[in-house]
Amino acid sequence: MDTKDRRRFLSYLAGALGAMAATGAFWLRRQSESSGAYRIVDKRQLLTGGLGLFIALEPGVTKESLKDLGDSLRSEFQGQPNMVVTVFDDAEAAQTVRRGSRIVGEDLFQKALAHQVALYIKDSRTGRHVLTIFGESKEEVRYAAG
DSSP, X not given: OOHHHHHHHHHHHHHHHHHHHHHHHHHOEEEETTXXXXXXXXXXXXXXXXXXXXXXXXXXXXXXXXXXXXXXXXHHTTTOSEEEEEEESXXXXXXXXXXXXXXXXXXXXXXXXXXXXXXXXXXXXXXXEEEEEOSSSOEEEEOOOX
């Protein structure tokens, strides 16, 4: 195998491993102590430092379960300076929103966005640390900075 073939093979291998990792991340399950399992649909490094996650829970999640999830996320990712976690009750909807309205179209995007049940934000620059729970009435759970 010459150098050109090796480069081509390594390029193919890197692409294949990336695709496998992306597929695997969709099915990765994390167990939170009090909130049950959640599925990480997408995980990104934030430009400001920290993590951005799209996660999916089982349909029909309660406000109390979402509050427990917020506490678990706070504990689990306390070492991260910044966090943005969008929480959905449907994994496909989370994936659709992650792709964006320009790619999937505005109608499909809005239908998927209706499955967002919460948003967890930790911002070390502003000190904002909050879990917003969506539903009939929006509720915010504020956490102490740090």
